[in-house]
Amino acid sequence: MKIEKTKITSYQNSSVSVISREEAFFQAPFHSHPELELVYVKESYGKRIVGNSVEQFVPGDMVFLGSDIPHVWLNDEIYYQGISTLKAKAIVVYFNKEIFGPAFYELKETQKINSFFNQAVRGVAITGKTNQLIAKKLEKLVQKKDFEMIVGLFKILALLSESSDIAFINSDLYVPTNEKSKKDRLSAVFEYLKENYNEEISLIKIAEIANLTPTSFCRMFKLKTKKSFVEYLNEIRVSNACKLLIETDMGISEIAYKCGYKTASNFNQLFKKLTGTTPKEYRKKAETNL
16 A cells, blocks of 8 residues: 555646535545645544644644645544444645746735745644634635635635644644754754654653753753654654555554564554554554545
């Protein structure tokens, strides 16, 4: 099995697509695409994986995704038991950044939107009043067609570019290399973890890479990522384990070892804690959805 890489706008035969989904459970596999995507979950709950982040989603969850960041929404186990009253409902908007043309992004008036698009490669969670306003606009956008749809999308993008009700889903690991934040003290740490997540990594070693004492490193890392170092490392390992479960036929124990876990039992426990399912159940769902 391979991670599914698609071009949504080609499949939909449209540069902008607004889709209202209602299913027994969300069926898309772990995938990525060049189009930008706005997802508003109206009903259902479970775990969503965006890049290296594994978090719970509930009704009202709203996320904006930049180009080519891998993602999947996995409903909790109860959704796969055939209970007719449970539904997975969402409104999803796909569009290609290039539809506006290069001149659009050179305008002074669109710099905030351009900056928002560039930062969205980390994934953006939308909360607060902005979430509520956009949810209402999305309900109306589903009914619009042609140029009215484009106008509605512009209004939503304008809100997002000005809003403070947003939080990045991934750490600086997903910021492009030309971004200034890559030059900060933790950039070497993120690069090291990306290449060596499958090795045994001590706090002393990782603090040395950041040129900090272990105590100072823990404090800075928590401030920067809103997570402890161990939590972040486990999310990277589990995210890569998800990829191996989907793309390969390796056994669970082998995947555990390749992702830096000494025992399969520890791997299984942490995997279920972060994704809500065991590795075996995750692979089975992925095979069903492909």
